[in-house]
Amino acid sequence: MSDISADKLPEGPIIKGKLSRDDVIMRLGMVVIALYLIATLVFPLWAMLSKSFSTYTFNLSAYELQVSDEAGDYSGEILTPAALNDKMQVLSETDLIAGSDSRMGLTQFFPDFSFRSPVMYQIRNTSETGRFLVGSELKTGTDWLELDSNTFRRVQLRPEKATGLGNFVSYFSTPALFNSIKNSLVIAVISTVVTVTLAFWFAYALNRSCMRFKGFFRLVAMAPILVPSLLPGIALVYLFGNQGMIKELLFGASIYGPIGIVIGSVFFTFPHAFIIISTALAISDGRLYEAAASLRSTPWRTFWTVTIPGARYGLISAAFVVFNLVITDFGLPKVIGGQFNVLAVDIYKQVIGQQNFEMGAVVSVVLVIPAIFAFAIDRLVQSKQVALLSARSVPYQPSPNAKTDRIFLIYCLLVAFFIVGILAVCQFAALIKFWPYDLSFSLTNYDFDRMDGGGWASYFNSIKLGLFTAVAGTCVVFFGAYLVEKSNGFRTGRALFQMFAMLPMAIPGMVLGLAYIFFFNNPANPLNVIYGTMAILVVCTVTHFYTVSHLTAVTALKQMDREFESVSASLKQPTLKLFGRVTVPVCLPAILDISIYLFVNAMTTVSAVVFLYSPKTSLASIAVLNMDDAGDIAPAAAMGMMIFYTNAAARVIHLLVSRGVLKRTQAWRSR
Amino acid sequence: MTEAAAPLQTYLSIDNLWKAFGDFLALKDISLEIDEREFVCFLGPSGCGKTTLLRAIAGLDLQTKGTVMQGGKDVSNLPPSERDFGIVFQSYALFPNLTIEKNIAFGLENTGRSKSEIAVRVAELLALVGLPDQGAKYPAQLSGGQQQRIALARAIATNPGLLLLDEPLSALDAKVRVHLRHEIKELQRKLGVTTVMVTHDQEEALAMADRIVVMNHGVIEQVGTPTEVYRQPASLFVADFIGEMNQIPASAGAEGEVVIGGSTLKSQQHGFGAGSAIVAAIRPEDVIPHGDGARSPGAPDEIETPENAFEVTVAEMEFLGSFWRCRLQHEIFGDSELIADFSINAVRRLDLAEGKSMTIELPEGRLMAFAPAGEAA
Amino acid sequence: MKTTTKLIASAAFSVFATVAAAETELTVYTAVEAEDLARYAEAFNEVHPDITINWVRDSTGIITAKLLAERDNPQADVIWGLAATSLLLLKSEGMLEAYAPEGVDKLDPKFVDAGDPPSWVGMDAWVAAVCYNTVEAEKNGLTPPTSWKDLTDAQYQGHVIMPNPNSSGTGFLDVSSWLQMFGEEDGWNFMDALHENIARYTHSGSKPCKLAAAGEIPIGISFAFRGAKSKAAGAPLEIIVPSEGVGWDMEATAIVAGTDDLEAAQKLVDFTVTREANEMYNSGYAVVAMPGVAKPVEHFPEGLLDAMIDNDFEFAANNRAAILKEWQSRYDGKSEPKN
Structure with missing residues (x-):
């Protein structure tokens, strides 16, 4: 019998486990992917940070x-x-x-x-x-x-070159520059309030009413994800510009500026807010509503005491996600911002317009701060949301109510009209020969080779980038997530890896792109060879969208039985066999989700790659930006819609693959 | 229960094993020997360290200190893949996208067996676990009990020297559980494989194990056959955890005597110094009923006045199917009640009813004395 | 292209194309319109079929940024078609190889770097002008301006767009020309007044004219060639040459110091000053470096050549940072859009 008082670990060495071949392989794999993240994320950001402290001063005694x-x-x-x-x-x-x-x-x-x-x-x-x-x-x-x-x-x-805070001093002594901080915050806050409100009622209608056409509305709500964020800007020019179709609705206010940015931001952030809030509403507990009803609570009171608290994490999370998207977005304010300066555009102006890389780095550092802040709060809230999810609850079943259902239907129709309208205007604009003087239909605006921006080649480059990113990114992300989730021991390494994997979400695309210039364009860097190639675009895009992909993979992997690896080891089978035979097939739906996510984002991203593309690797999304920049707005709209159709097609293919191939590989799911 | 078998070779021996999670000690200086072909259960409440010990034996979570010898070989620091065991988890951990056949064959691949050999072995195993024609199905198409049998088949497919079962039956409903525990026990006997099972269900442990290792707070409280741990619990914890046990605050009298509420009763030998605080304990079924003080007419009067007998009042009776559970009051118990299980016959014979009084005997050999909880035995 | 990369590339392709491997390759950075590049390369290859040009094309700002970023490890051999102000910037970084191409004496001296030998030679000029949408102007009851100063008139409030000099070379040449023509103080006073009428500043130099062509704004300060193109495309545009004179910048050619193949680079630069090359530039530009070559371009405004100011590129380059800083503090900080 043991002596209970002996509860101190005796002196002497701790047993060190012998590593199995699998452990070694897993750790090597993790080290490789961690090195990848260090080289593509940590080092560039470090290079950027040090650049922001690299100053130039006149040394008058020299x-x-x-x-x-x-x-x-x-x-x-x-x-x-x-x-x-x-x-x-x-x-x-x-x-x-x-x-x-x-x-x-x-x-x-x-x-x-x-x-x-x-x-x-x-x-x-x-x-x-x-x-x-x-x-x-x-x-x-x-x-x-x-x-x-x-x-x-x-x-x-x-x-002379020096190191110091000089750039920051001059940044904060230039009102033209630091005014942008206020502008960016104001725009982000207004857009957040509007988007979250609109998306909440939309999600509410879809989850809590018995109105018709829910599938259609769900589809429409997701459409903005398929286009670059600057496309709504182009549509707004056609709608509310000085030659706009319905510019009277603005009562003389100019669309170029905060109004335009807010409307466009609402458009492109709507699906993000909608998904999050919809999820939150879907998991609310129906029993609470029964309790409220039995207590004869008024609907209004039930709404404030049950619905809102139940969805609060979703609302907060959606708010910070939207805030982050708006404040870091570059394409939209570039197109429609007019004289209204925001941080992301400042970076572009400093770097491209003035070749002032140091100041670009300073603005980047300034922009990262609210982005990281918003990101941190979002993570905090998300972790609480998960706890809510795991609680056992009964899904809420809405009951029909002719009057409210009709109101919701009308509301959803209005939102859908807004979203479809924006896209339709772009498509219409693309087909008009010369707005507003020659309204005949023509395909001249699709003759991209005649415009700046790389022509049709850029469109095919984008598809190439999308495919490469989807394939390479999915492999790296999923394998990395697997290693982190399922390898034994090596705790510090795994925690560090997890941190690296979460970091990209907090880093605005502009900042990442700029950091890449500093790091990869350094001739002393052996990785310099990928600068100016498709490879750097793929790497940058994968890294930029790493976090969400990683979380998707981790969520899927967490649903796998923790003991598969133990069983496999006890059966003396290599872990990689288990990975190939079981893990990958079982996680195939998540893997496909990651692929389509990466593809769609690679097609639409502007901010991350705007500093990195070369003439040979120009991209469709960049072409939209550049054609708009050059004043070729109609072709820009045409290219934007090409991206939309391509992404829509990719989605359909994704759906078919999910339905078709998965039916075979996932036969085990059905009983 | 099986008798303590003829001397067998020690197959698994654990020596001074410690496991620390940061400052928390999950296992404290565990030493244990398990014989060849033995079926051992680790029994204890959740958090007692039983699963940690199992995972240390498997090499899934390495111990902090101490050695594990398996089949005469030191495996203390080997990864699971270099040890020799099969394992079954509570969750079954069947690969959901592989058919039953493929699941069982998983460990047979890459072992130099040909495809047809594997097929033969798989069929044999399916027959062994009583699911001969389910091979083409997917795990989700089977019931929980069937899935667990497949997990078992997969674990023994490669004839491991040691079979580890981590709460294999906890996820199943009561009937299936009882049925399956017999099957597993049968199978284990047939194969003669040394087996360690972790469970928190004492009934399961009593029914299946050759020996039970009762654990609490990272230490082994007792190792013994089911009868031993039930009849002769080594500590109040074991006594309380396994079966029902009345616990009466008392003090030690002379050797072989306990003092309850001022009355001195004969008890087992206990080794406590006179006057020290103890807990007197007796199982409800060990309380012997003797009818009321005013003997009912026609009742047999075989009893003199036995030792350790006294009159109590029946406060409450609860019918539990095969017996009656009675709550008995007496001044020496103070506010608490003594629980006694009486057979239906005895209740009828003694015409017991709530509010009546009766004489009971606490047989000397069944009345135990333990150190109060939280003190060293 | 660096030797090593070239070696790898040629090694990779030698199996398939032994002829191609024998050729010399030059990496040429340019900001010339994409549609012209193939033509330029073709004309050059008629003379030197053994030299292959690898174009790296982007807007003036980005190419300049790229060159500056690659200061310590230049990737380009030759720059063919970049703003002279940018080349001066590169020159002051010591990044250009001075070279007097054969026949440089035939060029207008205005188009040749003052150094001896010159660090760069000009090709053609693009000239500022005002694009004026007659239809929209009429709708708004505007009278056509004839001078820069006219544009400060209250009737044009909210009807003028110009490029932001911080991001557009055209915008900068406007600002620098005003400062040169009107003098520092009057120049800034003029811009203060003009700013009151500006609807917004665009990022690119061609956009104001395209916006004017599309009727999005009646008046766009841009460059003449862009206006001529839009007019040719059918836009109701008038291209106005302000009477005080117009700023201009030129596209120029230079050899990047440290090129691997100086000989081939010199051959290319020699070609860029030939009459043949100048004729080629003329199809896109009304003003070219070799006198007497230029033929009139359709829709190009009359009197533009005479209106070109005597541009002091050194002033522009050396004061660029200071001017932009001043401009930014005056106009970029006031962020609210005007109506």
Whole structure:
């Protein structure tokens, strides 16, 4: 009999298990996928962060100057611009903060400067790394350079690279830039409130009423997922632009700006909010309603005491998902935002417009903060939602009520009309020859090869990207999820992996894309070879959409019996055999879901790839953006609708595959 | 119950085994030997460490310290795939997308057997578990009991030296459970495979095991045959966990005596010092009924005044089918009641009814003394 | 293309195409319209069939960004068709190989870098202009403007669109030309007044004209060639050349310092200054580097050439960062749209 008092672990070494071949394979696999995530996520983000601290400043003491007398003799003292500035206080500390592209003339330090003066100047760098320009001629080295007054006027100092908070200081001292924070937040909050409200009643109608055509409405609600987020922007131009079909409805307000962004955001975030809220409403407990009814609670009271609390996690989660989607979206404000600056577009403007990568990195860091915040809250809420799900409850069965059912039907028809209307307008616009002057139908807008943006090749590139992403992404994600879920021990490794897998969702596409430039475009990086190829687009897209895919895979794997691996090991069968024979076939529905998710998103994503595509790998979604940018709005609409039809077709194929192939492989599901 | 069998070789021996989850010690210094062909049950409430011990034996969750020897070989740090066992889980863990045949054949593949050999073996196993013509079905098409038999067939397909059963019957309904436990026991005898079963169901353990290992809070409370653990529980925990047991706060008298509410009663030898607080215990079925004090007319008067007998009042009677459960009151029990199970015959014979008084005897050999809960035995 | 990649590529393809492997390849970065590229390459290959051009094409901003990003490891051999302001930027980074192509003396000196030897040579110019939608203007009761200053008139409030200089080369050449023509102070005053009339700033330079063509706005500040194209496509456009003069930028050619194949690169740049090449540029541009070559382009406004200001590219390049910063603080911060 044991001695109960002996409840302290004796000294001595802890047993270390011998690794089986399977353990070794699993760990290697996990290390490989973790390395993949590190190389495609952690390192790039790190590169971006360090870029945001990489500043340029004018170092006024890095140069020496000497002024001659009128005869050209240098007898005066040797000056530095720093000393001159100390004396005259021309520039303050913040004036010395620069961008990579900044220049500084020197004549401001000589109040009596005249370019006609016979006075000569000589200038030199005090170190080998110093740089200044004469005109656009780059001068390095420490030799004295003699210049006449007229040429001295053309001397421009170049800033030095340094590390520090200078970029952030200059960001927050530029109202044009930090105003965007407020704009982005305002837009995101308004869109969130509107979308969640609309989606809630839509989901409510579908789950809690007995109206007709529920299948149709469900289908329509999901349609916006199939198009790039900027497509509603194009439709809004046609509807409410200065030549808009129904611009009178805005009563003179301009669609270019917050109004346009909000309407478009509501369109493209609607399905996301709808799915989440619908799930929350579907799992509410019907017994609570019976209890409420037996207590003679009014419907209104039941709504506030039963329905809303039951769906609250869904509502909160939907709100943060929508918030995140809106604040990180780039395509829509780019198209319809007008003068209304938002963070995501700022990144684009800084990088593409001004080649100011450092400032782009700073805005990215600023944008990541609300995104991570929203993401963290969403995760927190989701975990509670799961607990709610596992509770045993009776599904609510709505009972018909002619009056409310009719109201809901009308409401849903209006929402459906909005969604279908936006898409129909795009399709209509694509077929009109020259809005509004030549309203005949023609296919000229489909002649993409005549436009900027890569032509039809970009469309086929997108399909290629979609397929590659679906195949490669599904393999990586599912295998990675399997390793994390089902391997033994190695806890720290698994926890770390799990964290890496959750990270992408918090990283806006723009930020990821920019981070990729910094990391992959570095010639010292051996992975540099994939820069500018289809591979980097695939990698970026897979990483960008990793989290949701990973969660889908993990959910499916969690439903698998935990003991399969134990049984297989006891039968001395390799785990990979189990993986191939059992895990993959059983999880096939989830695997197909991941594939279609990745495909559709690869077709529609703009933000993640806008910095990364090359002319040979231009994409349909980017073409929409670029054609709109160039003013070819109708072809942009045409391309956008091509993406819609392709994704719709992919969905149908996905459905057929799910129904057909699954019928064979999943025969065991039916009794 | 089987008799303690002729000396058998020790097949599995566990030595000073510890398992820690962080600061929590799930197993504390477990040592245990299991003989060849023996059927051993690990019995205990949930969280007592029985499953942890099973998983350590299997190598599924490695122990923190200590050794496991199987068939004379040290397997302490080997991964499951390098040990020799078959395992059946509560969830059956049948591969849902493979047919019954393929499930059973899963472990036979890659072992040098030809396809036809595998087919023969699968048919043999299906016949063994009594499901000869179900091979082409999928697990979901079978009942729970049938599925568990398939899981068993899969586990023994490769003739493992050790069969581990982790609560194999808990997911089944009562009737199937009783039926299946006989079948498993039969099968185990037929195959002679050393078997360890984890269960929280004492009835199951009593019915199936050659020896029961009762566990609580990560330690072994008692190891013994079903009769031993039932008749001679080693601790109050075991006494309480297995079967019904009256527990009466008392103090020790002289050796072989307990003092309950001031009355000294004869009891088993107990080894407690006189005056120390103890719990006196007796199983309800061990209480002997003797009729009321004023003997009813016509009743046989074979009894003198037995030792340990006294008069009680019947407070409550509950008919449980094959016997009556009676709650008896007496001043020495204070507010609590003594539970006694009397046969239907005895109740009729003694004409017992609620509110009547009667004489009972607590036989000396059945009245036990334990240290109160929470104190070392 | 780098030697190693080239080696791998040629090794991979040598089995199938031994002839192709013998060719020289040049990676050429360009911002020229996609539809023109094939024509350019074809014309070049008539003279040098042994040199294959691998085009990397994108908008001016992106190509410039790409080149700057690749500063330490240039991927391009030659730049053929990028804004001179961008090339000056690259020059000041020491990224260009100075080279005087054969026959450079035949070009208008305005189109050649001042350095000796020059770091870049111009090809053609694109010129700012105002696209004016007559139909929409009439609807709004507008009178056509004749000068930049006219555009500050109150009648145009909310009816003008121009490109954002922070993202568009055309936008920047407008701003830089105004500062050069009107002087710093008056230039900014002019823009302050113009800003009151601007409906919004677009990201790209061609969009204002396309929007004007589509009637989305009556007046779009854009460039002349774009206007001519839209007009040819049937849009009710008038292309107005403001009387003060118009800003312009040129497309130019340069060799990237550190190219693997300097000889082939020089051959290419030699070709880009030939009469033949200049004639080729003329199909898309009314103004080309070689005097006397340009033929009139349909719908191109008259008097445009004379209106081109004496553009100081050095001023534009060296003050670019400062101008953009100033512009941004003046106009980009006021985010509310105007009506």
